[in-house]
Amino acid sequence: MAEELQQTNIALLGFGHVGRAFMRLLQHRRTWMRREFGLEWKVTGIATLNHGMAIDPNGLPVPKILRAGKRDFSLDRYHNGPACYSTTDFIRQCGADVLFETTVFALDGEPSATYMREALRAGLHVVTANKAPVAAHFRQLTRLARQRGVRFLYEATVMDGAPVFNLVRQTLPATRIRSLHGILNSTTNYILTQMEQGASFDAALRYVQKQGIAEADPSLDIDGWDAATKLSILIQSLMGGAAKPEDIQRTGISEDTGKLVRAAVRRDRRIRLVARAYRKGGKIIGKVEPEDLEIFDPLASIRGLSNILILNTDTMRELAIVENNPSVEQTAFALFADLVTLLRRPQ
């Protein structure tokens, strides 16, 4: 009890739904963190694109910031540190041990890849929920982290909080992933399974947009880019491959897919947008495309927003993990799980 508490300083880049949910989760787990790691944490910086930024070496008043309304919300008035004129300034001066990056999905991964590089170079651990920069710069970012003796973690990028990278890293030792496949995009799976029940493509899409589940630009979901980006991360992280999102053979879904879906139902089959990676001649091939599956295929039972990943391994044969109806809380949990991972094994 009298032991001295270890102090960890946290900074956030991005403070939208995910960043806020992560802050609420971390608040609720304060006692657990103290008991498990003898650790006390504070948030020394938050930077956003549209709501200013704030640094306070003594810790920002997170509960108060969370309570503040979102209208005309600005972080600037909480600032109590050195002057910052850019995100780069922020990263250098926020005084954090760990940077949580939760900015939005842009296909080229910029500018967040640049910020993550700067943070790693400055000796910060980096945890991200941002797929595109991880897929685009996987080797560079992981190498940089290794060189600086810090961790670069990205559990939230695939299947939200369902353990994927932590599953393989921590529970499947000395295991080779021979191939993998799954349903990785919630928006298209929702649309496909709604069309099975007679809904129109547009109505189903509007619903996921209203729920805040579709990407800001829904073509990223529908054209298969989101699934291809996730598949690229899986290939690079779990299979040692090099396929970038643009190397994934990619077919999306459209209004026309509705005919396929209804025809499949009549034959007692189901259409799913399946992401697959497999080894062929020393290379790893990635594919995202609608597949026509028998009704008892495990993928056919995945409906609505749920996701599944099936790993084919040399130790465990086939192992699947399923996430049912994810929400922003699950993404926040992935950030939390990564924080715990790096506290347990800081290198």
Next chain:
Amino acid sequence: MAEELQQTNIALLGFGHVGRAFMRLLQHRRTWMRREFGLEWKVTGIATLNHGMAIDPNGLPVPKILRAGKRDFSLDRYHNGPACYSTTDFIRQCGADVLFETTVFALDGEPSATYMREALRAGLHVVTANKAPVAAHFRQLTRLARQRGVRFLYEATVMDGAPVFNLVRQTLPATRIRSLHGILNSTTNYILTQMEQGASFDAALRYVQKQGIAEADPSLDIDGWDAATKLSILIQSLMGGAAKPEDIQRTGISEDTGKLVRAAVRRDRRIRLVARAYRKGGKIIGKVEPEDLEIFDPLASIRGLSNILILNTDTMRELAIVENNPSVEQTAFALFADLVTLLRRPQ
């Protein structure tokens, strides 16, 4: 490279299919163990019920023992240590750091519970694939391990090598399991799904017996004891409950279940033997019984020997893990994963 290798001594209690598969796996992972942990291992003792026992402080010739035919197989001729007149002698004198216990399923968990207690008291880590003693003496064995500063691990007891306990312990930090349910017994699931396709109860049972999948006494599977024992371990280990196998409300399957199965198929539904645990008034209730499920229930898509466990949590909502067509190699992998767990966190 010049670093001194750590030495770990291993002993096996039981040397059947699982023990042998584990030895083969460990041999294949020798280089990996050296690289990952700077660790060299040897087997200093093997004890069996019907094939004698052997101790050798310099390490037994495992490849040779594995090659020896099973007919008239005896370990005694490899013995090169102090005289042993009992398993208790063996445990005290085998010189191991970790004991792997893989003896057969007996409902009361004896005598293996006694052996595991002796091993833990003697300061050995214990890894077991044996459900009954874990279910019957969970608190005592875990407490004993804690007192002696060693680990007591049992990943293999539920869903073979699919990470269940390692999943929760290592990838779901600060998470409360609200309830769980799943299909935990391969034999009954095989019989039920074969009966769906018109096979008879007896023919399906004979097949799993011939494959060596059914318990030696198949009534342990069919009457739901195997699933109840696994559910009891899940309740005690993951939910902090106290339900023993005999406290689980238990209904098995029989020849007569065939009628239910066929009637369900006609209504586009499926029968599965479902294990459930849920909280009610401060207690945790466990149930194993055939349930009539809609065809799109994730459990309905689990066919043949496959298993599924669905966790309902406060951080991740619903998360499922599925093991497809397990074999003895997967059980061996669970023992290996536990060895890695205890090497990473010896306390």
